[in-house]
Amino acid sequence: MSNIINPIRNKIKPISLSQFNLLLAIWLGAILNFAFFQKIQSLTPYQGPKAYLFLMATVLVIVAAYNFIFQLIQWKWNAKIFASILLVVGGFTAYFVNSLGVVISPEQVQNMMQTDAREVRGLMSLRFVLWTVFLVICPLIFVALVRIKPEVFLPKATKKLINGIVSLLLVGGLLFLFYVDYAAIFREHRDLKGMISPQNTIASTLSYYHKSAPKQNLPLIAYGEDAHLDQPVSTQHKPKLMVLVVGETARAESFSLNGYAKNTNPELSKLDIINFSNVSSCGTATAVSVPCMFSGMPRKDYDDQLASHREGLLDVAKRAGYKVTWIDNNSGCKGTCNRVEQYQIPQQLKDKWCAKDGDCYDEILVDSLKAYLAGIPATDQTPRLIVLHQMGSHGPAYYQRSTAAFQPFKPSCDSNAIQGCSSTELLNSYDNSIVYTDHVLSSLIQVLKTNTSYQTGFWYLSDHGESTGEHGLYLHGSPYAIAPAQQTHIPMLMWFSPEWSQQNSAQIACLAKQKSQELSHDHLFPSLLGLLDVQSQTMDEQYNMLQQCQSKKKL
Structure with missing residues (x-):
């Protein structure tokens, strides 16, 4: 040489x-x-x-x-x-x-x-x-x-x-x-x-x-040690099962539920859901938003160092009596699920839904939920919180985030070099990923509809949004102070089974009245615990969407 x-x-x-x-x-x-x-x-x-x-x-x-x-x-x-x-x-x-x-x-x-x-x-x-x-x-x-x-x-x-x-x-x-x-x-x-x-x-x-940078070997700080169920599980009512879906890179402006001109929500629009149109994220990247939304700290006071070694939402729900399970089709839970069950997706489902490079379509979450529910003993009356972490619309390879059956918008950008695609092609690929998410979320709701062992609830919200060339920006992760709405305005929706709705009719009616109100990731911690009948001093009532819903629950 x-x-x-x-x-x-x-x-x-x-x-x-x-x-x-x-x-x-x-x-x-x-x-x-x-x-x-x-x-x-x-x-x-x-x-x-x-x-x-x-x-x-x-x-x-x-x-x-x-x-x-x-x-x-x-x-x-x-x-x-x-x-x-x-x-x-x-x-x-x-x-x-x-x-x-x-x-x-x-x-x-x-x-x-x-x-x-x-x-x-x-x-x-x-x-x-x-x-x-x-x-x-x-x-x-x-x-x-x-x-x-x-x-x-x-x-x-x-x-x-x-x-x-x-x-x-x-x-x-x-x-x-x-x-x-x-x-x-x-x-x-x-x-x-x-x-x-x-x-x-x-x-x-x-x-x-x-x-x-997370400091090493910091002692874990207990949080919500007073957490308890204000309605203990009894034989009079079925236990609650809530599925929380953490979306990935979905932005609210691309949901036709929020007024987008292209029909990106053909299936969800036919379901009895509550769609919240004015919701903002805690961060513009998964590494910030996911720990923040589960931390119990509002965005303005969020301390990632504290969040890294303090218990969060899942720990509080677990302490109150819920069986908490995390099922992941993304890059992990960023520390939020370290102390709860992490479901291992069966290999046969990976063979069905995953490519050779390791990326899996989100329908693997639908089949995983089915498999998980099928494995619960008929005599088990434990209330459950299941968190599903989507691949969603993770870029830049948007064209890989939807199957052929859910790609109605053409021509599309079939490349991860998205800056070389036209605006129309790029938006079509991104919108196809939203159509696929619509199908996945609808399928999850259908699974919960058929479950007869629990009162079932469903809550979906994205971790952050995405830029697709607006203002010369692509992807996400811009500093929050200057991030465009495409990266911070996120979709959020809920669905409840008839039994859940009947037992909590005042809550559901109250939530429906907040569809257009200004909400954010800050509302997740206290509102989800409230829906799960958990009581704790850690719940900040100013962010509790159920605060207005103090009517006595139907017995």
Whole structure:
């Protein structure tokens, strides 16, 4: 190999460390951040030549800032090591920023830390491969082949000092010249810094580990130790069985139940459900929303560190006397189900519904629920809470989230390189995944309808929404403060069996009156416990949807 590499290296003219640092600064600062510069150009108040002058100044500020940093940290002995790391981090980060409009934040880092190999495979595409080859591998090859001239320390240090001062003066001068413009833009668009690679990943990773990374070996904090049933199970009434479906990446605006023009809910629309049209999520990513919705903390007070080592909704229900079971067709429960039963889906169902790469259609949850219910002894009177975690509309491979029988909208985007599809194709693929979810939810309700051993209830809500190109954004995970409604406005609906409705008629009527009220994930914890007849001081009544329903229950 050296016989091939060395002749090539010898043909490349050696460069100084200062030249190496400048080239690296230009590549990282100017080449990789074109989406950031496009955003800056769209926000500038100028027109014509002055707008281009402002854009050029912005490019120079970023390049000069990187060049200044490199004067401090890069020397001949470590320059290639640091450069290689920055090229890899910056190259891959820039792909998601430039291609998918993703803003890198601590929340995105948290989402990445909790992803799995299946989700990573879902991001692979020809576009990603080409980006990797030309914007990651080729620069790495250049770094490996280029030779840095040996220099005497004192002249080299002097040159680095001069370059650093010039870079600093350039940054300071341009920021001073356009201070009012930069201050106005970044004050109103604080997320912009999350578009500058690779500093966005480095800063967000440091912030994540400083503030959000779960601390190890923290003692478990008991929560809701006073939990009890206010209506003990008796032979007079059948026990309750609630199925809670945690959806994935479904947004409310794509549900025809909420007024969407395309009929994405052909089956649910025929059922006697309560549809809530104005519900918001706790976060914009599963890693945040799922722990938050089960924590008992409202979004404004949510502390992910506390949630990671404190009991939550499922523990409280279990303590009150419910048999709690989690059935997963996603990437896990993010710690919320660690202390309850986690149902192992039978292999024959995996063979029926799962692809070779491990992804399973959500109808596996329907069959799993059937199998689970069939295994309950006829004499078992234990009330039950079953949580089903969907694959839902998880992107970017939306076309893989529905079977052929539930793909009415054509043409579709049959690729995970969604930024290369037309808006119509992409929306059709996403909408098909909603149609499939509609079928799955309807099928689950049909299973509960036929159950004669329990009073059955059903509650569905998504963990967060999804962007499909609106405002130049794709997927999800944007910082909540600036996230579009597509990522935070989620669908939610309930269904109750005739027996449940008869025994709790005032509650059902009260819930129906709240169909258009502003609700959120904050309401799940106290409202679900209320529906399960659980009493606990942990239930925040301001978020209890049943607070208005204090009429005495029908005996």
